[in-house]
Amino acid sequence: MKVCFCGLGSIGKRHLRNLHTVAHEQNLPLEVHALRKTHTPLDDTVQALLSRQLFEERELDSDYDIAFITNPTSLHYDTVKAMAGRTEHLFIEKPLFDSAWYRLEDLKLNPQGVSYAAGPLRFSPVIQKLGEILSREPVYSVRVLCSSYLPDWRPGDYRKVYSARKELGGGVALDLIHEWDYLVALFGFPQTVFRVSGKYSPLEIDSEDLSVYIARYPDKAVELHLDYFGRVPRREIELFTESGTITGDLFANTVTFTDGRERIHYEEEENESYLREMRFFLSHVESGAAYSNLNRCLAVLNIALGKEQA
Known part of the structure; x- marks a missing residue:
């Protein structure tokens, strides 16, 4: 399997390692290229996972099985367009793009x-x-919080990371699009969404540090709060039901109940979710059947950026 990574920052390296792990599990041979914009040396463990490093688009081959788009969000659309004729399959890091107005049909994907x-x-x-629970218990209200302090979350000079820079696709709406992604996975698309977003804290950034949403469904309301300035990291979802409140804590990996049910705790590292995702992706590649979730993810992007109501 011939693969090209476009961008090899922290998330690209994570996917690179996980690709090798899953390929080893499935006895899939790999030839991995990396298209990079910097000549900064990679550490030995990462270099050992690569067959070639490329620094110009003209060095790319035209027969990749998979291209991983793992560069800054602001570059995703142009990178996908450049790779569309060079690869059979695409894995695009979240968020899909930095704008909701791109047209997928213009990309001419396979x-x-x-x-x-x-x-x-x-x-x-x-x-x-929570998805299993929802199949049995009606929910009439949902409250979601994702809050962390950007200088602690992004070590080093937080002012220089992509999260702090609007032109690179930073800001909580894009950076924390995970929340809308899983809300849509759990509940589908809302009927209407109201959003308040902007820069409110003293953080030295030019991207928005707060986005708050109220979403209406036929049978429920959803509140979502995203910020870069909470001093205590929290990533939680609360489901309000007739029998009580169910809380999913995505940092602690727990599900708790107010009605006496036993607390559930999952003993696993964060990377296990990324490994499950990689197995899911490769299973579709290996199946030989066409698959795309890009229209769905573009619609999620519309909601996150407040460009239109779903």
Whole structure:
């Protein structure tokens, strides 16, 4: 299997390692190229996973099985367009793009291939357990919070990371699109969404540090709060039901209940969700059947950016 990574920052390296792990499990041979924009040396463990490093688009081959789009969000659309004729399948890191107004049909993707936009929280055991519960228990209100302090979350000079820079696709609406992604996975698309978003804290960034949404469904309301300035990291979803409140804590990997049911705790590392996602993606590639979630992810992007109501 011949693969090209376009961008090899922290998330690209994670996917590279996980690709090798899953390929080894499935006895899939790999030849991995990496198209990079910097000549900064990679550490030895990462270099050992690559067959070639490329620094110009003209060095790319035209017969890749998979291209991983793992560069800054602002570059995704142009990179996908450049790779569309060079690869059978695509894995695009979240969020899909930095704008909701791009047209997928202009990309001329392989209609027989797999075009997948990432969303690892769909594969979280907490979210998967909540999905099971929802099949049995009606929910009439949902409250979601994702809050962390950007200088702690992005080590080093937080002012220089992509999260802090609007032109690179930073800001909580895009950076924390995981929440809308799993909400749509659990409940489908809302009827209407109201959003308040902007820069409110003293953080030295030019991207928005707060987005708050109220979404209306036929049978429920959803509140979603995303921020970069919460000093205590929290990533939680609360489901209000007739029997009580069910809370999924995505940092603690727990599901708790107020009605006396036993607390559930999943003992696993964060990377396990990413590995499940990689297995899911490769299973579709290996199946030979066409698959795409790009239209869905573009619609999620519309909601996150407040461009239109679903």
